[in-house]
Amino acid sequence: MAADTTISTIRITPVAFSDPPLLNSVGVHEPYALRSIIEVETASGITGIGESYGSAVHLSRLDLAARALIGVDAESLLAMRCAVSRALADDSVRGGDGMAGMVTTSSTLDRVYSPFEVAALDIQGQQFGVPVSSLLGGLARESVPFSGYLFYKWSAHPGMEPDQWGEALNASQIVDQAEKMVSEYGFTALKLKGGVLRPEDEAETVEALAERFPDMPLRIDPNAAWSVSTAIKIGKRLEGKLEYLEDPAPGLDGMAEVRSHVPMPLATNMFVVAFDHIPESVSREAIDIILSDPHFWGGLEHTKLLAGIASTFGMNLSMHSNSHLGVSLAAMLHVAGATPNIDYACDTHWPWKKPDDDVVSGTPFTFEGGAVSVPTGPGLGVSLDHEKLSRLHEQYVKVEMLERDDTGYMQTYDPTFDPSMGRW
Known part of the structure; x- marks a missing residue:
């Protein structure tokens, strides 16, 4: 009998990890990078995982999507995408792309849907005993x-x-x-x-x-x-x-x-x-x-x-x-x-x-x-270490970063810094 792949629970955990002071055209990386880890659990107990950006606005959109995905079958990617699209239909917030201002025209729906799709493919791979590839x-x-x-x-x-x-x-x-x-x-x-x-x-x-x-x-x-x-x-x-x-x-x-x-x-x-x-x-x-x-x-x-x-x-x-x-x-x-x-x-x-x-x-x-x-185990071929996840989440809470801001961090030390395109 096939396992029930209806999505029953979704957990979104923001994390922060150390990042060196890498310089780029819009500034410099801050001491911590922000990410989010998504766990999608089915009614039969299979859990798939995904990863995304960790800015506050993006996290709020991930939460909207997660609530809309409860009850959707993880084997139906089209139904999942449609559910996320409906959840974001009234979202009027700008930004939250996770890219420090470098890339601002990617599709909001695609950015938000992506980690859930990866988690669903992880579930499917585990269900059928094959790698996502x-x-x-x-x-x-x-x-x-x-x-x-x-x-x-x-x-x-x-x-x-x-x-x-x-x-x-x-x-x-x-x-x-x-x-x-x-x-x-x-x-x-x-x-x-x-x-x-x-x-x-x-x-x-x-x-x-x-x-x-x-x-x-x-x-x-x-x-x-x-x-x-x-x-x-x-x-x-x-x-x-x-x-x-x-x-x-x-x-x-x-x-x-x-x-x-x-x-x-x-x-x-x-x-x-x-x-x-x-x-x-x-x-x-x-x-x-x-x-x-x-x-x-x-x-x-x-x-x-x-x-x-x-x-x-x-x-x-x-x-x-x-x-x-x-x-x-x-x-x-x-x-x-x-x-x-x-x-x-x-x-x-x-x-x-x-x-x-x-x-x-x-x-x-x-x-x-x-x-x-390429991992050869079922699904993504990797699993979460919840102790590590907890440690990086505690770090996220401690550092109190809500957005990635390479330009603001650079201008703290060089107020004259110009991040504009085509400046040279």
Whole structure:
């Protein structure tokens, strides 16, 4: 007799975990990153898990969705999505996207629905004794390659002890950071978060990385802090050194102009972050690579849908990352493992997280040659460690952060800081 997969209980637990002072175009990471862990329990006692952002507004929307999902069958993803859509119909609150102002046009419905969809797929996988990747069509690859994510950074948060990575405010220090990442994780691609120093200094950093790692695919992402003219100049300067240039200038108009003048492909996770952005991006020939993200695009099945659309229009795919925990990493592994046309190593913030700052049981993820194996157990193949979850929730309560605010944190120490796009 089949188990009853009617959703009976949903628990949403906000958590906070340590985050280094990583610099970006809109400021600097605060001492803690915020996430939420979702547990969806069925009438028969199967519990599926998901992970999402942790801002106060987003949490309020997750709560609205959770109440609407009680009584819905976790095997009916369409019914779940419709229930969430109805719950959000009267939501007039703006913001709460979890991305510190960098990405503000992703679909609210998709952002809110995503962790519940992941939890439902986890339930289905456990119900049928198969991994989530099988529910998504089966594996195209048994392990998923990731890129080492390099950041300019302070040596420590003000008033705190230096972290293990140390300061990185120039090309030489970034090369040192890259050597440590490659040594410890085996990465075979590297990405530099730009939009922090003068564009010429960041180009010098890429050139230093290319000299030190001549066979390593490199990328830089200034998060649209460069003007179109600057992006074209830097793009031409870095010809032959970048596998792609990510979000160099503001808007699809800016991206299209840059793309028509630089030799390398352009990628985005800022200006094509919802399905209704795709037609315009195609018509303007603005981008070559979409950096998918289950948190933006409505979960794992919608990520597969995005992959099909990208293939139709000759676009390539990789995967975007935000500061995340193990539940999100497991979900990323399943969908990336089951998506043949993810053509580039995916992003991950995993090395920047303290090893004991997580919510999953044991240590299920191992980087070998920069890649992580897709879990093979039923569902997501990972389970919650409720003691760890409780500890990170207690930390959330203690730090009293309600939103991620990279700009506000930076302006505490530099009141003149300008986070505007295209400022260089």
